[in-house]
Amino acid sequence: MTATADRSEREVAGDTPALIPTPTGADTITTEGAPEQTDTQGTDAPGTTASATPTGPIPVVPEGGARLDVAAVSQALKGRWAESRDVARERAARPELHKPYDVSVAEHRARVLEQMHLLVADDASHKMLPEHLGGPNDNGGNVAAFEELVVADPSLQIKAGVQWGLFTAAIIQLGNEEQHRTWVPDAMSLQIPGAFAMTEIGHGSDVQSLATTATYDEGTQEWVIHTPFRAAWKDYLGNAALHARAATVFARLITQGVDHGVHCFYVPVRDEEGKLLPGISSEDDGPKGGLNGIDNGRLAFDQVRIPRTNLLNRYGDVAEDGTYTSPIESPGRRFFTMLGTLVQxxxxxxxxxxxxxxxxxxxxxxxxxxxxxxxxxxxxxxxxxxxxxxxxxxxxxxxxxxxxxxxxxxxxxxxxxxxxxxxxxxxxxxxxxxxxxxxxxxxxxxxxxxxxxxxxxxxxxxxxxxxxxxxxxxxxxxxxxxxxxxxxxxxxxxxxxxxxxxxxxxxxxxxxxxxxxxxxxxxxxxxxxxxxxxxxxxxxxxxxxxxxxxxxxxxxxxxxxxxxxxxxxxxxxxxxxxxxxxxxxxxxxxxxxxxxxxxxxxxxxxxxxxxxxxxxxxxxxxxxxxxxxxxxxxxxxxxxxxxxxxxxxxxxxxxxxxxxxxxxxxxxxxxxxxxxxxxxxxxxAFDVRPGHVRAPIALGGEQERQDEAAAYHRAQRASSDTPVSEKVLRDRAQKDKRAQKK
Amino acid sequence: MTATADRSEREVAGDTPALIPTPTGADTITTEGAPEQTDTQGTDAPGTTASATPTGPIPVVPEGGARLDVAAVSQALKGRWAESRDVARERAARPELHKPYDVSVAEHRARVLEQMHLLVADDASHKMLPEHLGGPNDNGGNVAAFEELVVADPSLQIKAGVQWGLFTAAIIQLGNEEQHRTWVPDAMSLQIPGAFAMTEIGHGSDVQSLATTATYDEGTQEWVIHTPFRAAWKDYLGNAALHARAATVFARLITQGVDHGVHCFYVPVRDEEGKLLPGISSEDDGPKGGLNGIDNGRLAFDQVRIPRTNLLNRYGDVAEDGTYTSPIESPGRRFFTMLGTLVQxxxxxxxxxxxxxxxxxxxxxxxxxxxxxxxxxxxxxxxxxxxxxxxxxxxxxxxxxxxxxxxxxxxxxxxxxxxxxxxxxxxxxxxxxxxxxxxxxxxxxxxxxxxxxxxxxxxxxxxxxxxxxxxxxxxxxxxxxxxxxxxxxxxxxxxxxxxxxxxxxxxxxxxxxxxxxxxxxxxxxxxxxxxxxxxxxxxxxxxxxxxxxxxxxxxxxxxxxxxxxxxxxxxxxxxxxxxxxxxxxxxxxxxxxxxxxxxxxxxxxxxxxxxxxxxxxxxxxxxxxxxxxxxxxxxxxxxxxxxxxxxxxxxxxxxxxxxxxxxxxxxxxxxxxxxxxxxxxxxxAFDVRPGHVRAPIALGGEQERQDEAAAYHRAQRASSDTPVSEKVLRDRAQKDKRAQKK
Structure with a gap:
C-alpha cells in the first residue's frame, strides 16, 4: 500500500504558461469575502485542539467580523438536558469505557459486558424510571445521556440500549405495576440481562407479519410460545447469543381460536449458569460489520410454557378462562400503540x-x-x-x-x-x-x-x-x-x-x-x-x-x-x-x-x-x-x-x-x-473532549511533525552546504545563456 | 439490535381510502414495458444462483423480447485476457485463499503470508516477467489475473500487489538487466519479501517533495540513505511491519552537492532471521479499517550505507567519481517517467x-x-x-x-x-x-x-x-x-x-x-x-x-x-x-x-x-x-x-x-x-462463481426459508383449526350489522 506520485502542479503549469497558471493555491487567500490571512489558523493551532474552547491562537477573523461565542453555542447545542449531557460526556471520556482495537469478537463482548456493570455502578439509567419505581421519569435526560456513549464505544451505547432502552423499557411501557416491581429491578441492575425479541429472520420492518405464536392453554393457564418455521426464528437480537437470561418476546397472541395479533411476553431463556432453558434454542450471529461488542444472536421456542401473567398486559390481557380484553378496540390501533412506545x-x-x-x-x-x-x-x-x-x-x-x-x-x-x-x-x-x-x-x-x-x-x-x-x-x-x-x-x-x-x-x-x-x-x-x-x-x-x-x-x-x-x-x-x-x-x-x-x-x-x-x-x-x-x-x-x-x-x-x-x-x-x-x-462548539478524541492525528501529532519538518527546512535554507537542486542549476544556466545571446 | 415496526401500509391506507390506495406493490407488475409476470423469477430461482449461467427457471422475459446470451456477454466482459481470468477465477475459488472472519491482525497477516506462498507455488505472477528473465512479458494477462484475487481476499490481492506489482516491478522497470538477475528471482519466489518505500508520513500524493535523502559518498562508493525528520519516515508500506527483507526506497539523489530529485534504491532492511539491519527502524501501523492481512508499517533510515550499484539506474546513474548522468535531460520529465512505470x-x-x-x-x-x-x-x-x-x-x-x-x-x-x-x-x-x-x-x-x-x-x-x-x-x-x-x-x-x-x-x-x-x-x-x-x-x-x-x-x-x-x-x-x-x-x-x-x-x-x-x-x-x-x-x-x-x-x-x-x-x-x-x-454474466460467493443469503439460504414459510402458511390455510384473526372477525361482525340495518 502506497501512494504514487503525480504529474505535479509545476510540471503541467510549465507546459502551458499562458493560460494555465500554477494550479495550486497559496497560503494567503484573497477570495472575496474571505479573510486576508487564514494561514495562521493552521500554523499556530495549539498542539491539541481537543478542548471545549480553544485557548491557543485562533483563526483570523476579518477585522470587525463576527466571532462565534464557542461556549454559548456549545450550550445551545447541548440543549435542555445540558447537565445530563455534561455528566455523560465526562463518563464517555473514561478510558475503561473506550472501544478496544484488534480484539476478538469474544474479547470485545466480554469487555462491553464489564462496561455495562460500570454503568450500573454509576446508576446511569436511573433517570428513565417512573416515579413508582423510585425514579424521576426524566426520559429526555436519560436518552440525552445515553446518546453520548457513542463516542466511547458504539457497542456500549447499543448494548445499553438493548438492555435498558428496549428490554427494560418494554416491561415498563407494556407491563403493569406488578410486573414492573417483579422484573424491572433485576433488569436495571443487570442481574437479568435481557434480549428484545421482536425481529424475525423473515420479518424485520414488517412486525405485523411476525410468525411466532403465543397460544393460551386454559387448562394450565399458561402461554405456549412457539416458533413454527426457520424464518420465524428471532434474529439479530443483542444479548441473545450469550448473555440474555430473559427476553421480551413479540408473538401472535392466540386464545379461544382467535389470533389477536402481536403482543409482548416476558420469557426466561437461560438459567443462572447461563444454560438455555428447556425448549429454547439459540444461535450466535457471529462477527458483524461493526458493533462486535454485542452478542447478537437468534432465539427459537419449541412449545415453551410461561405463566399467563407473563403477558405484558397494558394494552391487551387474557383472563384465566381465556377471554381476551383490551382498552383499545381496533386491533390495528392497539398494535401501533404498543409499538409507539418504542420510538425512543x-x-x-x-x-x-x-x-x-x-x-x-x-x-x-x-x-x-x-x-x-x-x-x-x-x-x-x-x-x-x-x-x-x-x-x-x-x-x-x-x-x-x-x-x-x-x-x-x-x-x-x-x-x-x-x-x-x-x-x-x-x-x-x-x-x-x-x-x-x-x-x-x-x-x-x-x-x-x-x-x-x-x-x-x-x-x-x-x-x-x-x-x-x-x-x-x-x-x-x-x-x-x-x-x-x-x-x-x-x-x-x-x-x-x-x-x-x-x-x-x-x-x-x-x-x-x-x-x-x-x-x-x-x-x-x-x-x-x-x-x-x-x-x-x-x-x-x-x-x-x-x-x-x-x-x-x-x-x-x-x-x-x-x-x-x-x-x-x-x-x-x-x-x-x-x-x-x-x-x-x-x-x-x-x-x-x-x-x-x-x-x-x-x-x-x-x-x-x-x-x-x-x-x-x-x-x-x-x-x-x-x-x-x-x-x-x-x-x-x-x-x-x-x-x-x-x-x-x-x-x-x-x-x-x-x-x-x-x-x-x-x-x-x-x-x-x-x-x-x-x-x-x-x-x-461541538464540545468533543479529550478522551472522546483518541485519534493521534487530531491530538497534535500532525502539527508536531509539521513543525519539526519546517524547522529542518529553515535550517537547510540557512546552511551553506545544502545541496542545490538540479532544476535550479539548469534554470540558472539557461538564463545565463539567454543573457549572453542578448 | 432489532428492527421495530411501522404504521403499516394497511393502517394508513385504511385512513384515507379515497385518494391513497394501499401503498405497496403486488406480485404482478403491470408497468408499461415490463413483463406481465415477474414473480416467478423470485419464486422459482434455483437454490443457488452462483453459477456462471443459470440452469434453473429464468426470469420471464416478455414474449418476443430479447434475452441476454449470458455466456457471450460473460466472455465479452472477460475481454482479451479471458483465459488468464478463467485460471485466476478458479484459483480465487479455492477455500485456502479465502478471507477469514474474526481473527486477530496477527493471525490474518500470517494466513495471507502463507497464501502468498501458495501463489508462488502456482507461479501466479510468471506472466509479468520480461523475456530476458524467462517470462512472456504478458503484462495485460498478469494484471487481469491479479485483479481477480479481490474476491478471495482483498488483503491477498494487495499483498501480492506490493510484492510483485510494486517491489518487484520497481526493480524490473527501474533497474538494469544485471540488477534484474540479482534481485528479481528472490523477489518472485518470496525469498525476499519486499516493501515499496515511497510514501512518507509527510508526503503521500506529492512524491516530488519526499524528504528522505540518498547522498553519494565518493570515498566508499556508497549511498548514504537518511531520514532527516519524523515526517520523512516511510509509512503505510505493505510488508514493512514484519515481512520485508528489502525495500525499494525512493529518496532524493544527492551527489557532488547537487540534488537530482527522487530516485529509487534497493535497500536491504532485515536479515534472514527477520531482525532489522543496523540503522533501520521500523514501526507497525497496527490495525486498520480493512486489509488487515497486510503488515503495513513504517521504515526509517539512520545513515544507512548501500553500494553505489544499488541505485536502480535506468533513468539516472552515478559514476564511481560521483558524476550524475541520465538519458532524460529534464529533471521533471525524468521524475515522471520513473513514476509512470508504476501506473499498473x-x-x-x-x-x-x-x-x-x-x-x-x-x-x-x-x-x-x-x-x-x-x-x-x-x-x-x-x-x-x-x-x-x-x-x-x-x-x-x-x-x-x-x-x-x-x-x-x-x-x-x-x-x-x-x-x-x-x-x-x-x-x-x-x-x-x-x-x-x-x-x-x-x-x-x-x-x-x-x-x-x-x-x-x-x-x-x-x-x-x-x-x-x-x-x-x-x-x-x-x-x-x-x-x-x-x-x-x-x-x-x-x-x-x-x-x-x-x-x-x-x-x-x-x-x-x-x-x-x-x-x-x-x-x-x-x-x-x-x-x-x-x-x-x-x-x-x-x-x-x-x-x-x-x-x-x-x-x-x-x-x-x-x-x-x-x-x-x-x-x-x-x-x-x-x-x-x-x-x-x-x-x-x-x-x-x-x-x-x-x-x-x-x-x-x-x-x-x-x-x-x-x-x-x-x-x-x-x-x-x-x-x-x-x-x-x-x-x-x-x-x-x-x-x-x-x-x-x-x-x-x-x-x-x-x-x-x-x-x-x-x-x-x-x-x-x-x-x-x-x-x-x-x-x-459477471461470472461470480461458487467460492467467490460465500454469503449464505446468496447461496439459497433465503429461498429455502421462504419456501418453508410458504408451505407452512399453505398448510394453515387448508387446516380447519387455524386461529381466525380478530380483525377478520370484527370486519365480519360489522358487515353483519350493516346487513341487519338494511
Whole structure:
C-alpha cells in the first residue's frame, strides 16, 4: 500500500504558461469575502485542539467580523438536558469505557459486558424510571445521556440500549405495576440481562407479519410460545447469543381460536449458569460489520410454557378462562400503540448519529488545519488542506448539516420527553413524534455514514488507521441505517403520513378553501410553464449578483423554496396516485409502486425542511449576536446546499430562475470561504473532549511533525552546504545563456 | 439490535381510502414495458444462483423480447485476457485463499503470508516477467489475473500487489538487466519479501517533495540513505511491519552537492532471521479499517550505507567519481517517467474495484429476488424486494455503471499492455495511459464503495453480518479510494491534462480554426441564453413522450450531451483561469484554487464520457443481437442516469429542454422496469462463481426459508383449526350489522 506520485502542479503549469497558471493555491487567500490571512489558523493551532474552547491562537477573523461565542453555542447545542449531557460526556471520556482495537469478537463482548456493570455502578439509567419505581421519569435526560456513549464505544451505547432502552423499557411501557416491581429491578441492575425479541429472520420492518405464536392453554393457564418455521426464528437480537437470561418476546397472541395479533411476553431463556432453558434454542450471529461488542444472536421456542401473567398486559390481557380484553378496540390501533412506545430507540439513534458526525468532523477538520500538502506560490511552505477549495467543499456542507441535525434532534428530544413524561401525551402528539422520528432518524444516520466516510477519505492514509477512529466509527454506525426501522421503510412511513395529511386537508376544506387550492395548483402550473423565469427574481437580481446573493441568503427565500418544494412534491405524488382509487387492489398496488421513489423523495424534502426550520429557530434563540451572524452563514450554507442538490427540480418547476440557478454554486463557494476562519470554532462548539478524541492525528501529532519538518527546512535554507537542486542549476544556466545571446 | 415496526401500509391506507390506495406493490407488475409476470423469477430461482449461467427457471422475459446470451456477454466482459481470468477465477475459488472472519491482525497477516506462498507455488505472477528473465512479458494477462484475487481476499490481492506489482516491478522497470538477475528471482519466489518505500508520513500524493535523502559518498562508493525528520519516515508500506527483507526506497539523489530529485534504491532492511539491519527502524501501523492481512508499517533510515550499484539506474546513474548522468535531460520529465512505470497499480485497482462491485451486486440482487417483505394486494404472498421500485432504483443504476466500468477497464488494460509490452510505447501513449488510469481509478473505486454500501444496506440486517461478505468488502475496499494516488489528486491530474490539451489546441489552431472556435463559443452562449429551449428538441418531442423517450435513448443524443458537457466544462474552467496569467504567482494560485471544484467536476464529466463510450463500443462488438438489445437498455440507463445526476447543468446551459428535463426521470424508471426481468441474467454474466460467493443469503439460504414459510402458511390455510384473526372477525361482525340495518 502506497501512494504514487503525480504529474505535479509545476510540471503541467510549465507546459502551458499562458493560460494555465500554477494550479495550486497559496497560503494567503484573497477570495472575496474571505479573510486576508487564514494561514495562521493552521500554523499556530495549539498542539491539541481537543478542548471545549480553544485557548491557543485562533483563526483570523476579518477585522470587525463576527466571532462565534464557542461556549454559548456549545450550550445551545447541548440543549435542555445540558447537565445530563455534561455528566455523560465526562463518563464517555473514561478510558475503561473506550472501544478496544484488534480484539476478538469474544474479547470485545466480554469487555462491553464489564462496561455495562460500570454503568450500573454509576446508576446511569436511573433517570428513565417512573416515579413508582423510585425514579424521576426524566426520559429526555436519560436518552440525552445515553446518546453520548457513542463516542466511547458504539457497542456500549447499543448494548445499553438493548438492555435498558428496549428490554427494560418494554416491561415498563407494556407491563403493569406488578410486573414492573417483579422484573424491572433485576433488569436495571443487570442481574437479568435481557434480549428484545421482536425481529424475525423473515420479518424485520414488517412486525405485523411476525410468525411466532403465543397460544393460551386454559387448562394450565399458561402461554405456549412457539416458533413454527426457520424464518420465524428471532434474529439479530443483542444479548441473545450469550448473555440474555430473559427476553421480551413479540408473538401472535392466540386464545379461544382467535389470533389477536402481536403482543409482548416476558420469557426466561437461560438459567443462572447461563444454560438455555428447556425448549429454547439459540444461535450466535457471529462477527458483524461493526458493533462486535454485542452478542447478537437468534432465539427459537419449541412449545415453551410461561405463566399467563407473563403477558405484558397494558394494552391487551387474557383472563384465566381465556377471554381476551383490551382498552383499545381496533386491533390495528392497539398494535401501533404498543409499538409507539418504542420510538425512543429512533430518537436516541438520531442523537447518537449526530454525535458521531460531530466527532468525525472534529477529527477531520482539526487535521485539515494542520496537515500540509503541495505548494506552488511559496516553495518553502505547503498549504494546509482546509485552504483548498475542494477540501472545504468536502467538509463544510457536512458541518452545516450536522449543525442542522443537532438543533432538529433537540426538538425531537423535547417532543419525545413531552409525550413520554405524560405531560403532552395525546394521540396527535404521539403521531407527530413518530413522524418526526421517522423523518430524522434516516436523515441523521445517512448523514453520519456519509460524513464519517468523507472525513476518513479527507484524512488520506491516516484516516484508514484504526487508531484515528474514523474507520471504526463507520463500521459501527453502518447498521444504524437499517436497524430500529430501516431508513427506506421509515421514509415511506413519513411519505404516507404526509399524503394522509394532505388528503384529509382536501377533504376538510370548505368552498373557499377549494378555491384557494385551485389557485395554488394554478400557480404551480404557471410557474412550471413560464419558461425559465420567476420574473420577480430576475428583475430584482438584474445585473447585481451581490443583491442576488443577499436575497438567496435571506431566510425568507430559503424557507419559501424548501417549503414549496415539500408541499408540491407531496401534492404531485397525491395527484399521480388518484387513478389508483378506481383500480383493483392488485393494479392499485402496482400503480402506487410506480411512484415509490417519488414518495421517498417527498419525505426527504420534508425532512430537510424540518432541519432547516429547527436550525433557524435555534439561531433565533441565541442571545449572542456575533454567534447568530456566524451561524446564519452556516444555516445559509445548509439551505443553499440542499437547494442546489435538487436544483434541476427547482428550475423545472419554475421556482428558481435560471439567473439564480447559475449563481447558486458561486454563492455556495463564497460561503465556504466566509466560514473558513470559523472552522475550528464551529468544531470546538461541538464540545468533543479529550478522551472522546483518541485519534493521534487530531491530538497534535500532525502539527508536531509539521513543525519539526519546517524547522529542518529553515535550517537547510540557512546552511551553506545544502545541496542545490538540479532544476535550479539548469534554470540558472539557461538564463545565463539567454543573457549572453542578448 | 432489532428492527421495530411501522404504521403499516394497511393502517394508513385504511385512513384515507379515497385518494391513497394501499401503498405497496403486488406480485404482478403491470408497468408499461415490463413483463406481465415477474414473480416467478423470485419464486422459482434455483437454490443457488452462483453459477456462471443459470440452469434453473429464468426470469420471464416478455414474449418476443430479447434475452441476454449470458455466456457471450460473460466472455465479452472477460475481454482479451479471458483465459488468464478463467485460471485466476478458479484459483480465487479455492477455500485456502479465502478471507477469514474474526481473527486477530496477527493471525490474518500470517494466513495471507502463507497464501502468498501458495501463489508462488502456482507461479501466479510468471506472466509479468520480461523475456530476458524467462517470462512472456504478458503484462495485460498478469494484471487481469491479479485483479481477480479481490474476491478471495482483498488483503491477498494487495499483498501480492506490493510484492510483485510494486517491489518487484520497481526493480524490473527501474533497474538494469544485471540488477534484474540479482534481485528479481528472490523477489518472485518470496525469498525476499519486499516493501515499496515511497510514501512518507509527510508526503503521500506529492512524491516530488519526499524528504528522505540518498547522498553519494565518493570515498566508499556508497549511498548514504537518511531520514532527516519524523515526517520523512516511510509509512503505510505493505510488508514493512514484519515481512520485508528489502525495500525499494525512493529518496532524493544527492551527489557532488547537487540534488537530482527522487530516485529509487534497493535497500536491504532485515536479515534472514527477520531482525532489522543496523540503522533501520521500523514501526507497525497496527490495525486498520480493512486489509488487515497486510503488515503495513513504517521504515526509517539512520545513515544507512548501500553500494553505489544499488541505485536502480535506468533513468539516472552515478559514476564511481560521483558524476550524475541520465538519458532524460529534464529533471521533471525524468521524475515522471520513473513514476509512470508504476501506473499498473492504478490499472489493477480499477479492475479489482470493478470486480468487487460485481460480487456485491451478485449478492444483493440474488437476495433481492428471493427475499420477500410486505404485501398489500395479496395477503398470502409477500413481494420480492427487487419488485419494489425503490429497490430497483437503488441497485440497477449501479449495475449499469459497473457494466460501463468493466468495458472501460478492458480498454485501459489493453492500453496498458500496449505500452508495457513495448509494442506501443511512445511518450504520447504513456501520457494517454496515465490520464485514462487517473480518470478511471477514482471513478471505479468510488463506484465500488458506493455500490458495496448500497448493496449492504439493501440486504438489511443480513447485509451487516460478516458472513454475507458485504461489510468486509467495504472495509477492505475503503482505502482503494485514497491509495495509489488519492482520488481527488488523480482527478485534478486529469483536469490539468484536459486544460493543457485544450490550451495547446487553441495555440495550434490556424485562422479558420479560430473562426470555428469563436463560432463554438457563440453557440454555447446562445444555448445558455435561449430561455428554456433547444428548439429542435421541443419541436421533435411535441406532444409525444414516446418519441422523446426514443430520442433520449439514441446513442447520438447521449453522446452529444456527455461530450458537449465534457468539452464545455473544460472550456469554462480554462476561460475562468485566464486572468491568473497576469497575476503574481501568489494571486494566481489563489485564483486557481477558487476554481478547484469546477476542475474536479470537469474531470468527472470526462471520465463519464470515457465510460459511456467504452460501454457503447463494447456493445457494438457483440455479435449476439439480443444481447446488444438488452445491453443497450443498460447503457441507456447508465447514460441517462449520468445526465440526470447533472440535470441542472444541462438545463442551465440550454443543452436539454425543459420538456425533456421533466421527462428524464420517468424515462429512467421505465428503463428500470424494462430491465427487471433481465436482472439475474445481467448478474450471471459477471461470472461470480461458487467460492467467490460465500454469503449464505446468496447461496439459497433465503429461498429455502421462504419456501418453508410458504408451505407452512399453505398448510394453515387448508387446516380447519387455524386461529381466525380478530380483525377478520370484527370486519365480519360489522358487515353483519350493516346487513341487519338494511
Amino acid at each position: 430507540g429512533r430518537v436516541s439513534l438520531d442523537g447518537a448519529a449526530n454525535r458521531a458526525s460531530q466527532l468525525a468532523l472534529h477529527i477531520a477538520i482539526t487535521y485539515a488545519t494542520q496537515r500540509r500538502q503541495f505548494t506552488a506560490a511559496d516553495p518553502t511552505r505547503e498549504m494546509v488542506l482546509l485552504d483548498y477549495q475542494s477540501h472545504l467543499q468536502r467538509l463544510m456542507p457536512k458541518l452545516a448539516a450536522t449543525y442542522a441535525g443537532a438543533f432538529a434532534h433537540e426538538q425531537l428530544l423535547q417532543a419525545f420527553d413531552d409525550v413520554f413524561s405524560g405531560r403532552g401525551d395525546t394521540p396527535e402528539a404521539r403521531e407527530d413524534l413518530e413522524t418526526m422520528a421517522a423523518a430524522l432518524k434516516p436523515t441523521s444516520t445517512r448523514l453520519a455514514l456519509d460524513t464519517v466516510q468523507e472525513c476518513r477519505e479527507a484524512c488520506g492514509g491516516a484516516g484508514f488507521m484504526a487508531e484515528n477512529q474514523l474507520v471504526g466509527l463507520h463500521q459501527d454506525l453502518d447498521v444504524y441505517a437499517t436497524f430500529e426501522g430501516d431508513n427506506t421503510v421509515l421514509l415511506q412511513l413519513v411519505a404516507k403520513r404526509l399524503l394522509s395529511d394532505y388528503t384529509s386537508e382536501l377533504k376538510n376544506i370548505d368552498r373557499a378553501g377549494i378555491g384557494r387550492f385551485i389557485a395554488q395548483r394554478a400557480e404551480v402550473l404557471a410557474k412550471r410553464h413560464t419558461p425559465w423565469t420567476r420574473l420577480a427574481q430576475d428583475l430584482s437580481d438584474r445585473g447585481n449578483s451581490k443583491r442576488a446573493f443577499d436575497t438567496m441568503r435571506s431566510a425568507g427565500f430559503q424557507e419559501e423554496m424548501l417549503a414549496d418544494r415539500a408541499r408540491v412534491k407531496v401534492e404531485e405524488v397525491a395527484l399521480s396516485m388518484r387513478p389508483a382509487a378506481r383500480m383493483s387492489p392488485t393494479d392499485a398496488a402496482a400503480h402506487v409502486n410506480k411512484h415509490q421513489v417519488e414518495m421517498l423523495d417527498a419525505a426527504r424534502a420534508h425532512a430537510e425542511l424540518v432541519l432547516w426550520r429547527a436550525f433557524t429557530a435555534g439561531i433565533e434563540a441565541l442571545e449572542d449576536e456575533d454567534s447568530r451572524t456566524v451561524l446564519t452563514d452556516v444555516r445559509d450554507l445548509f439551505g443553499l446546499d440542499r437547494i442546489n442538490a435538487d436544483l434541476a427540480w427547482f428550475l423545472l418547476n419554475g421556482q428558481i430562475s435560471a439567473q439564480r440557478g447559475r449563481q447558486i454554486t458561486s454563492d455556495l463557494r463564497r460561503l465556504l470561504w466566509r466560514l473558513r476562519p470559523h472552522a475550528l470554532d464551529l468544531v470546538a | 497499480g492504478r490499472v489493477s485497482l480499477d479492475g479489482a474495484a470493478n470486480r468487487a462491485s460485481q460480487l456485491a451486486l451478485h449478492i444483493a440482487i440474488t437476495y433481492a429476488t428471493q427475499r420477500r417483505q410486505f404485501t398489500a394486494a395479496d395477503p398470502t404472498r409477500e413481494m420480492v424486494l427487487l419488485d419494489y421500485q425503490s429497490h430497483l432504483q437503488r441497485l440497477m443504476p449501479k449495475l449499469a455503471a459497473t457494466y460501463a466500468g468493466a468495458f472501460a477497464h478492458e480498454q485501459l488494460l489493453q492500453a496498458f499492455d500496449d505500452v508495457f509490452s513495448g509494442r506501443g510505447d511512445t511518450p504520447e501513449a504513456r501520457e494517454d495511459l496515465e490520464t485514462m488510469a487517473a480518470a478511471l481509478k477514482p471513478t471505479s473505486t468510488r463506484l465500488a464503495l458506493d455500490t458495496v454500501q448500497e448493496c449492504r444496506e439493501a440486504c438489511g440486517g443480513a447485509g451487516f453480518m460478516a458472513e454475507n461478505q458485504l461489510v468486509g468488502l467495504h472495509q477492505d475496499l475503503d482505502v482503494y479510494a485514497t491509495f495509489e494516488g488519492d482520488n481527488t489528486v488523480l482527478l485534478q491530474l486529469v483536469a490539468k491534462r484536459l486544460l493543457s490539451d485544450y490550451t495547446s489546441e487553441l495555440k495550434n489552431i490556424d485562422r479558420a480554426g479560430i473562426g470555428r472556435f469563436i463560432a463554438q463559443r457563440a453557440e454555447v452562449l446562445a444555448k445558455r441564453h435561449t430561455p428554456w429551449t433547444r428548439l429542435a428538441q421541443d419541436l421533435s418531442d411535441r406532444g409525444n413522450s414516446k418519441r422523446a423517450f426514443d430520442t433520449m435513448r439514441s446513442a447520438g443524443f447521449q453522446e452529444e450531451m456527455l461530450a458537449d458537457r465534457a468539452r464545455v466544462k473544460v472550456e469554462e474552467v480554462a476561460l475562468s483561469m485566464r486572468p491568473a496569467a497576469r497575476m503574481s504567482p501568489t494571486d494566481a494560485a489563489a485564483h486557481v484554487n477558487k476554481h478547484q471544484v469546477e476542475m474536479l467536476d470537469a474531470a468527472r464529466a470526462h471520465a463519464e464520457l470515457v465510460l459511456w463510450r467504452a460501454f457503447t463500443a463494447g456493445i457494438e462488438a457483440l455479435e449476439d443481437e439480443d444481447s446488444r438489445t438488452v445491453l443497450t437498455d443498460v447503457r441507456d440507463l447508465f447514460g441517462l442516469d449520468r445526465i440526470n445526476a447533472d440535470l441542472a447543468w444541462f438545463l442551465l446551459n440550454g443543452q436539454i429542454s425543459a420538456q425533456r428535463g421533466r421527462q428524464i426521470t420517468s424515462d429512467l424508471r421505465r428503463l428500470l422496469w424494462r430491465l427487471r426481468p433481465h436482472a439475474l441474467d445481467l448478474v450471471a
